[in-house]
Amino acid sequence: MTSYPKTSALMARGAAFLGTEYAILCGAMSWVSERNLVAAISNAGGFGVIACGAMTPELLDAEITGTKALTDKPFGVNLITMHPALFDLIAVCAKHNVGHVVLAGGIPPKGSVEAIKAFGAKVIVFAPTIALAKKLFRSGADALVIEGSEAGGHIGPVSTSVLAQEFLPALAQDHIVFVAGGIGRGEAMAGYLEMGACGVQLGTRFACASESIAHPAFKQAFFRANARDAIASVQVDPRLPVIPVRALKNKGTEEFTAKQVEVAKLLDEGAVDMGQAQLQIEHFWAGALRRSVIDGDVERGSVMAGQSVGMVTKEEPVADIIAQLMQESEEALSRR
Numbered sequence: 001m002t003s004y005p006k007t008s009a010l011m012a013r014g015a016a017f018l019g020t021e022y023a024i025l026c027g028a029m030s031w032v033s034e035r036n037l038v039a040a041i042s043n044a045g046g047f048g049v050i051a052c053g054a055m056t057p058e059l060l061d062a063e064i065t066g067t068k069a070l071t072d073k074p075f076g077v078n079l080i081t082m083h084p085a086l087f088d089l090i091a092v093c094a095k096h097n098v099g100h101v102v103l104a105g106g107i108p109p110k111g112s113v114e115a116i117k118a119f120g121a122k123v124i125v126f127a128p129t130i131a132l133a134k135k136l137f138r139s140g141a142d143a144l145v146i147e148g149s150e151a152g153g154h155i156g157p158v159s160t161s162v163l164a165q166e167f168l169p170a171l172a173q174d175h176i177v178f179v180a181g182g183i184g185r186g187e188a189m190a191g192y193l194e195m196g197a198c199g200v201q202l203g204t205r206f207a208c209a210s211e212s213i214a215h216p217a218f219k220q221a222f223f224r225a226n227a228r229d230a231i232a233s234v235q236v237d238p239r240l241p242v243i244p245v246r247a248l249k250n251k252g253t254e255e256f257t258a259k260q261v262e263v264a265k266l267l268d269e270g271a272v273d274m275g276q277a278q279l280q281i282e283h284f285w286a287g288a289l290r291r292s293v294i295d296g297d298v299e300r301g302s303v304m305a306g307q308s309v310g311m312v313t314k315e316e317p318v319a320d321i322i323a324q325l326m327q328e329s330e331e332a333l334s335r336r
């Protein structure tokens, strides 16, 4: 097996925390991060994470069982904090003795961190500010992912490079911090590791791996796209909040802008009230990621992708992608 001594030394804390060979997480991607991709990542020495998304506890139960059948390596489960059955999902993770639970999509509700730690699992959280990160560590979180706006999917407003400069000097000495968003090559990974990160999380780079079940049309859309095609959704009217999502521009993203203008007009005319208007905006993308990932409708579905999509040019096995990242990082560190 190839060794990458300089990169592995910088990843040592992260790899020990995850129980993996490499401190490279494949961030949970709804519909994409199911048993096949998750097991492939973990079998290749990285850390796969099941995207629970809107799954019921029964579906999550089956997905964890299915993943365990494909790998005996550590993997995690990503739960969305506003899921109405969050505590039932945590109970499913407990039943399976899942080692790491990632809480995404908002501040963990009261009791959730405790419920996860109660069965001995590690809790990984996201935080948009250093103050909140410190608060979460005080309440028992074991590790933090900082994710910049270059990432695919739901995003915050600040870039990875700025978040890394703010968070890593403040937190990385005493805490486990992973960096995510816009990482496509090992040189970038090496940079964040040198700044104190324990490891990295990538999504876009892994979404079209050979082991990913994403529809061929979804993968083709990735291979064709450049960084500038992966755009953040735009909010047209301050009364109608839009949570920013980075995805490939297509007919759906154009229609979403038109829809907001139309709903704002209805609101002005008094034809709908504020609640109805906001619901129409919220519902626009319902089921849209499934439409692109599973059905292959890349025109009207949501093709969530980060800006590193331009570096995804062909289908490759997960093990090759991880080997490339490690090799690029090792060469970069050796040149220093």
Ligand SMILES: Cc1cc2nc3c(=O)[nH]c(=O)nc-3n(C[C@H](O)[C@H](O)[C@H](O)COP(=O)(O)O)c2cc1C
Pocket: 026, 027, 028, 029, 030, 032, 051, 053, 078, 104, 105, 147, 150, 151, 152, 153, 154, 180, 181, 182, 183, 201, 202, 203, 204, 205, 207, 303, 304, 305, 306, 307, 308
């Ligand atoms: C298609 C897609 C779906 C995603 N779905 C989720 C999700 O369900 N939950 C989540 O926490 N993050 C989700 N993400 C974010 C990833 O977990 C990861 O943090 C992100 O992709 C890292 O940035 P990168 O895309 O620049 O590599 C998604 C990303 C993509 C590209």
